[in-house]
Amino acid sequence: MIKIGILGYGNLGRGVEAAIKKNDDMELAAVYTRRDPASLSIKTEGVPVKSTADLDKGAEDIDVLVICGGSATDLPVMTPKYAAMYNVIDSFDTHARIPEQFANVDKAAKAAGKIGVISCGWDPGMFSLNRVYASAILPDGQAYTFWGKGVSQGHSDAVRRIDGVLDCRQYTIPVEAALDKVRSGENPELTTREKHTRECFVVAEEGADLERIENEIKTMPNYFSDYDTTVHFITAEEMKAEHSGLPHGGSVIYSGTSSEGVKHVIEYKLTLDSNPEFTGSVLAACARAAFRMNGRGDCGAKTLFDIAPADLCAQSGDELRAHLL
């Protein structure tokens, strides 16, 4: 049994907990929190909730620590710190800072003889893998990534910070016409606005100036100003009834040429009922791979690019070749 520790018990931490239940070769050893452990009740019976102070001693009885923190401030500190003590997994998703995160985790993990797998999930993660496989097979080609239809938590949070807004759920929606063009293999040039639209469901304070709120959303730089955005004002009851899930998904579509006029289109598409549960499931599979790779003496920072697919799977090589090849 692979003993997993989870650091952080938000949506993602609970997603990892759910994934461990689905994998017979793993067990949840402990959940670690920065809050008062007594204040936290988890779903798995008989498993202790402990303080990060325990973790910091470096002697917890876990094979892999799955770090479920935010990419902005948590993971740049936590992942290198704990890679110096344990095999670790994170879902670091600030694309521009991945090289820096990799270097910091690599240094700490190598010094400790541990493995640190960073940027696991679906994007970065499974989508990245599909960009790599496709460009390895067809170097003369182009990758397109579409997200949605799904809830963007970053965009929902951005709207919640507007004065007069009580709650928001923001859906990112790929434009069908753009998807069709890309699937046809014609390698179009597409602007940000042509690829995705955004749709916001907003609960406003009573008496708030809805016109101002709508305008602030639609003109918000980086988040909304480059997109066609629709805003709907709804009640708190409607929000709870119709928008309580966190579905997401999207497609990586790669179109490439093997010789003059001979085209191929590769599409990888995800339709996810729950973004955090799917991401947690990827993290759990990566925890298995980290455990196995470290058991063979490997150490340092890794991404899914460095993991042989067989290491992610519970089955043996013989079983995989007999049944899935």
Place this chain on the structure above:
Amino acid sequence: MIKIGILGYGNLGRGVEAAIKKNDDMELAAVYTRRDPASLSIKTEGVPVKSTADLDKGAEDIDVLVICGGSATDLPVMTPKYAAMYNVIDSFDTHARIPEQFANVDKAAKAAGKIGVISCGWDPGMFSLNRVYASAILPDGQAYTFWGKGVSQGHSDAVRRIDGVLDCRQYTIPVEAALDKVRSGENPELTTREKHTRECFVVAEEGADLERIENEIKTMPNYFSDYDTTVHFITAEEMKAEHSGLPHGGSVIYSGTSSEGVKHVIEYKLTLDSNPEFTGSVLAACARAAFRMNGRGDCGAKTLFDIAPADLCAQSGDELRAHLL
């Protein structure tokens, strides 16, 4: 530069030749044939065509030999034989005999300190990889594989062996209703007949009994009797004008659950203008991985399950993390 030898210059061998041209870090060193080398003219200028007798001496100046033979009789003999002398790649696709092929190649390659990557292509190959990744992430789920629309060379050949048939092109077509059911995540049970239909374009001898031919096709065991099959008789000119390509493709659709009632659907879809050119492109990427893995001292039989994705790509780890993660 990675020096590649190609053994066999049929559709697949020419596909590998085309792929090498698209990869700046590879060069075609020689094409090997069992025929008289003087009878063969290849597309790449300045590259020698040699006899397999040269190859048999075990001293050819190549880094990897890509073996482009048939799975029925060629590859079970050739791949173990040449794995004892060179790093080798094959596209062995007799699913039931893969464990045996793997064991034979493993023995020969390990004794020689070489790498032998077997069963590369798209099914087995990229489709297998997607079955493995999906079941690693969502162990509680089910994989469905659909082929087509595309030309099945095995089925076309089977029809050509019928008395009175001059030529045939057989298309395998997935049933849209079955695809829709699977994509909805409802995990249906589907019979062979419900998943695919078959369509044959046949050129018959003048005066042949078309009714008998059609009946022989539709009732042929293993190949057609379990499917709804349509037969069209056409002229040799129509065959040449409308059915000279070898398009193919299909989808692996995996539907799984991460917790009670929370479903996810993963689809990997290929739309290929040319089956042999795409397969050849996968083989070329695997040749790169074999060269690198052997350079690090690794040896024995491998499949795509055992290859870290980064090893398939020309770019460095730093480049992949910066641009594709």
